[in-house]
Amino acid sequence: MSRPLDPRIAPSDALARALAGIGPLDETAMAATAARLDRLTKPPGSLGRLEDLAIRLAGITGRPDATVGRRAIVVAAADHGVARRGVSAYPAEVTAQMVANFVAGGAAINVLAAAVGASVTVVDAGVAGPIPSKPSASSSGASGSQAPT
Numbered sequence: 554m555s556r557p558l559d560p561r562i563a564p565s566d567a568l569a570r571a572l573a574g575i576g577p578l579d580e581t582a583m584a585a586t587a588a589r590l591d592r593l594t595k596p597p598g599s600l601g602r603l604e605d606l607a608i609r610l611a612g613i614t615g616r617p618d619a620t621v622g623r624r625a626i627v628v629a630a631a632d633h634g635v636a637r638r639g640v641s642a643y644p645a646e647v648t649a650q651m652v653a654n655f656v657a658g659g660a661a662i663n664v665l666a667a668a669v670g671a672s673v674t675v676v677d678a679g680v681a682g683p684i685p686s687k688p689s690a691s692s693s694g695a696s697g698s699q700a701p702t
Contacts, residue, residue: 585611587604645682
């Protein structure tokens with residue numbers, strides 16, 4: 554269980570102390586979790602990155618049956634400029650509408666979050682258009698970005 558940082562400690566000192574308190578991954582817990590995942594009725598490794606995350610969580614917590622007390626999903630939304638090149642299935646204006654839907658709780662990610670008891674944080678990481686409702690977090694105010702070359 555993490556504790557709130559003491560406001561009297563300089564952030565760099567608090568970070569140094571936190572980092573010093575991190576030990577190596579528990580290889581035994583990781584091996585036990587990997588073995589358990591391979592015994593499930595599924596092809597070994599078929600859950601991809603999810604299996605990697607479960608194994609790493611076991612290593613961090615030292616528990617093969619590690620659980621996550623608080624679940625959170627972060628949705629970062631931005632326009633990347635590709636729509637201006639005519640190669641996107643949707644115009645850039647759709648991004649702001651989608652973000653508004655995430656914030657209002659009406660998107661598929663909200664349903665998935667509710668199913669697992671997770672909170673949803675929406676980050677405006679550079680949406681080009683105005684967002685009808687306020688996201689949970691906002692970036693530095695960049696409006697879109699350039700299309701990749």
